[in-house]
Amino acid sequence: MSESDIIATPAVEPNGTPPEDRVHDKEDRLRTSFVREVLDAVADGDDEAARALVAGLHPADIADLIELTPTDERADLIEALAGMVDADVYAELNEHVREDVIDEMEPQQVADLAAQLDTDDAVAILEDLEADDQLAVLRAMEPDDRAAVEEALTYPEESAGRLMQRDLIAVPEHWKVGQVIDYLRSGDELATDFWEVFVVSPDHHPVGTCKLSAILRSPRTVQVSDIMARKQTLIPVDLDQEEVALKFQKYALISAAVVDPSGRLVGMITVDDIVHIIQEEAGEDALLLSGAGEGDINEPLIDTYKSRVRWLAANLVTALVAATVIRFFEDSIARMAILAALMPIVAGVGGNAGTQTLAVTVRAIATNQLTGSNHWRAVWREIRVALLNGLTIALLIGVGVTIVLGSAQLGAVIAAAMLTNIVIAGLAGVLVPLGLEKAGTDPAVASSVFVTMVTDSMGFLVFLGLATAAGLAG
Incomplete structure (x- = not known):
């Protein structure tokens, strides 16, 4: 400057x-x-x-x-x-x-x-x-x-009950527009921030809504029932805030009525509250996939430690499963040391493939794109994607190993192992979160641990098993 x-x-x-x-x-x-x-x-x-x-x-x-x-x-x-x-x-x-x-x-x-x-x-x-x-x-x-x-x-x-505001404007449907305007101007105790007026029955059940623009543009003698929109999105008071956010996003809502189990109007939720929820939920799933807890830099140190260490311990256990698989092929690895250098490639690429599928699946579940009506279609789609990815990567690694190491047989073995593990990874990436959701567990919480275990252990098993069967370590 x-x-x-x-x-x-x-x-x-x-x-x-x-x-x-x-x-x-x-x-x-x-x-x-x-x-x-x-x-x-x-x-x-x-x-x-x-x-x-x-x-x-x-x-x-x-x-x-x-x-x-x-x-x-x-x-x-x-x-x-x-x-x-x-x-x-x-x-x-x-x-x-x-x-x-x-x-x-x-x-x-x-x-x-x-x-x-x-x-x-x-x-x-x-x-x-x-x-x-x-x-x-x-x-x-x-x-x-x-x-x-x-x-x-x-x-x-x-839940919606924690999220909602109690201050709202509700009027009977037999009122005229003039009465509504006079009512809005009459008291200091009324809500001051709102975008629509809720219309209720005598027992305080919501029967429609009136936008402020509709009220202001209508003559005072017009009845509220003539200008109100009878179709509205009602939010159950015990609905999870993530589901509330999805409703706001799906139906482009500015505000919505909250009702108790009997259907009575008890509050409203506005879009400014939902913006925070959408941001929180989007970040939460990504952090849960990594086992990082809340991921808030202002979170107390001990709370961050507790949220992360349990998943690191779980990863340690799943890593031992992969190590056990390797132990079965000690003799093969000892006779052909190059296998030890190549097998992490098979497991690592398979892990990345599984993580890609897992991220897409968890997001689809969270946004209600993936439900019981289309989950088998999603599984079949991921199988086809995995086959295409697997064939491409298998061809690249197979040709590369053949040229660099001068062994077409080893190139064929690692290509077959890579294709198999990527397909397995694709299946695990979609079936594990679907299974956890069906069991009533948040699919974002533990999915990555199980998918990593599958891709690592199966990658080692398929590659070392094929190499041994092919006599490469003989």
Whole structure:
């Protein structure tokens, strides 16, 4: 950067905040220099300068700033920013960071914070507290807020009941548009953020919805029943949040009504809540496949250790299965050492083939593309893909071994083994997750362990078995 560029770039905007390119980089991340500038101001006791720097930031950016701050400096930063770290910022915080911050607060402070949030965000703050701390916070809350949070906590974790908001607009279908508009303007206690009005029967069962645009464009004398859409997507209160996200994605929903087992309207879910869920679920399956747990860099060290070590131990056991297969062919390997150099190639390529199929299958199951009605078609498809891949790779490795090692027989053996193992890998990659799902287990959790065991052990068995049968180690 030239001296003229530095001079031309203003230190602050007219409103006193730093210019955008000084705060964010091209990927819209907070610049390291900006974070350091804020923390230096806090360390120097210049709270006013720190607040001026942060004044123009979105709550999500302030949350990022707190997350990027070293753990031992967070309390000072939050104290320096005082009222700027409000309920909206806490709602955006990473759950592990938020838990650490909440642990330092008094129950009444947490209760006041929860009262400012939508029910789903308040529940997200309280659900991870220790039982005694949670009870203390609930006791400090206003009766109405407490009742809503307590009800939400009775629903299963990661369900629509935990995710939904209780504040919504519901009107009877015999009302006229004018009545609805007057009702919306009448009270301060009504929901303020909504995209549609739910129409309910006398027993509070949803019978339709009205978009705000339809209400605003219709004459006051028109009845709600004449402009409402009777067909709507209803979300059962106990539906898993991943299924909720799939419904929003499939039907392009902005919001949806949540109903209890009796069909009564009890809440609504909006798309801004679902965006986070889609991101979480997409990353979760990828991390589960690798056995990396939550994969959150803010997760406590001991929790990360526990989530990873058990899968490493499982991999150790499955590796012993492959080692046992090798032991059966000790004599063959001793007589022809080149077999020891070639057999990891067969197992490794087969493992990669299995991982490819596994990733596609787990994703298809997660997005409801793969169900009981088409799973055999998916199996047959993967067999054909594996055959094509296997023939291609087998030809390449067979010709390569023949040319480099000068043995057409060894080239033929490794080609046959490679083809066989890739086909086996393809079958394992689709059958293992399907089997786990049928058994009621998350197919993303343990699939990779079993697929790796199959491809390694079968790769060694087929290659060494064919080599021995062909007399190469004789």
